[in-house]
Amino acid sequence: MLNKNLFPFLKTINKKPKAYSRYTTPDLWCTPYIAKQMLSYHLNQETDLASRKTAFIDRSVIWMAKYFRINAQTKICDFGCGPGLYTTRFALLGAQVTGIDFSKTSINYAKATAKQHKLEINYVLQNYLAFSSMKKFDLITMIYCDYCALSPKQRRQLLKIFFNLLNDNGRVFFDVSSMAYFAAKKATATLEYSAGKGFWSAKPYFVFANAFKYDDECLLLDKFTIVEEKRIRESYNWLQCFSKKTIADELQQNNFKVIDCFANVTGESYEKNSPEMAIVAKKQTKF
Numbered sequence: 503m504l505n506k507n508l509f510p511f512l513k514t515i516n517k518k519p520k521a522y523s524r525y526t527t528p529d530l531w532c533t534p535y536i537a538k539q540m541l542s543y544h545l546n547q548e549t550d551l552a553s554r555k556t557a558f559i560d561r562s563v564i565w566m567a568k569y570f571r572i573n574a575q576t577k578i579c580d581f582g583c584g585p586g587l588y589t590t591r592f593a594l595l596g597a598q599v600t601g602i603d604f605s606k607t608s609i610n611y612a613k614a615t616a617k618q619h620k621l622e623i624n625y626v627l628q629n630y631l632a633f634s635s636m637k638k639f640d641l642i643t644m645i646y647c648d649y650c651a652l653s654p655k656q657r658r659q660l661l662k663i664f665f666n667l668l669n670d671n672g673r674v675f676f677d678v679s680s681m682a683y684f685a686a687k688k689a690t691a692t693l694e695y696s697a698g699k700g701f702w703s704a705k706p707y708f709v710f711a712n713a714f715k716y717d718d719e720c721l722l723l724d725k726f727t728i729v730e731e732k733r734i735r736e737s738y739n740w741l742q743c744f745s746k747k748t749i750a751d752e753l754q755q756n757n758f759k760v761i762d763c764f765a766n767v768t769g770e771s772y773e774k775n776s777p778e779m780a781i782v783a784k785k786q787t788k789f
Contacts, residue, residue: 515727516691518714522653522721524738528604528629537607539701544585544608554646558768562645563591565769570641570673572597577637579667581630581644581660586612586623588645593621600624602633631659638669644676645767647778650742657742661756665785674758674783677767679722683777684743687722689715702728702735720744746772749781758783 531537554562566572574596583589583601585608593599593616601623603609609627616623626633631652642664652660664674690713698706710727722741727734744752750760762782765772772779 512710515710516712518716519723519725519738521716521719521723522740524736525653525656525740526736526738527651529735530737530739531603531605531608534607535704536702537605540605541585541607541611544587559587559591562767563588563595566643566675566767567595569769570675572641574598576641577639577669578641578643579635579637579639581633581642582646582648583612583625584608586615586625588643589623589625590615590619590621593623594619600626600635600637600639602626602628602630604629631656631663633663635667637667638672639667640669640672642668642672642674644674647677647679647741649676650679650744651740652742653740657752658756661753661758665757668785670785670787672785673761675767675780677778677780678749679741679743680776680779681720681743681745682775684715684720684722686777687713687715689713702726702737703730705730720748744779746779749779753781753783754786757786759786 529536531540570576572578572592572595576597578592578597579600579602580589580592581602583603584605586601589599589601589612601612604627606627609625612623613625616625649657649660668674692711694709694711696702696707696709698704700707702709708729710729712725714723714725716723720743722743724739724741726737728737746763753760760781760783763772764770764780765776766778767780
């Protein structure tokens with residue numbers, strides 16, 4: 503017999519939420535079981551789901567070292583450093599490196615890697631939206647479109663933190679999803695079942711995956727509803743998409759100026775159909 507509550511429940515799952523109505527990112531990265539799955543995706547060379555593959559990261563760091571002239575005097579702060587895929591490489595170049603992340607699993611892995619390579623890297627286990635320091639940095643990085651996962655209010659807060667942390671001649675380098683990426687995405691709804699030890703739980707579960715598009719906001723949402731025998735959870739992954747103008751305007755409104763734009767963090771030339779943009783920005787001091 504059909505449960506009379508099932509159909510309304512399914513309708514609720516498939517209803518588009520209000521833009522930025524929930525922020526569940528800490529659950530994704532800080533829940534011990536899921537954090538271990540995320541770490542495995544970081545290190546998996548068969549997928550780009552959590553971070554890019556080693557060959558891409560190597561090309562990126564080689565280009566960044568040349569473009570930003572990274573040396574032993576360069577002070578770098580990597581926001582959302584994860585398991586240290588970039589911070590380790592920066593330190594191997596001789597730079598003075600700080601990495602911030604709120605995933606204990608990822609930070610512990612990064613620290614173990616630093617110890618293995620005998621590198622002195624300052625790792626901070628903290629939500630970077632609450633980070634402050636008396637140190638000043640020459641370069642702040644935020645890689646793999648982390649900026650896009652934040653609400654407008656959170657992005658304003660983050661840019662204020664960047665402004666306070668940067669040296670006067672410092673640079674911010676981060677990537678964002680483009681309007682070409684937004685145009686290519688479609689709204690979808692799927693259902694999957696895991697008999698156990700899946701991504702979301704070690705126990706059996708169903709997961710309803712909804713991809714929503716918000717045309718007015720140029721915003722995407724991947725919403726996951728995880729149904730286990732005794733609980734139901736939701737995970738919201740927001741992704742703000744930008745044009746060259748909208749990201750430049752947002753930065754200008756928060757006292758930054760775009761000085762360069764690339765197709766990605768390896769420094770490839772930006773084209774209109776590039777799915778990402780890598781932005782180099784500097785502080786604008788008001789007089």
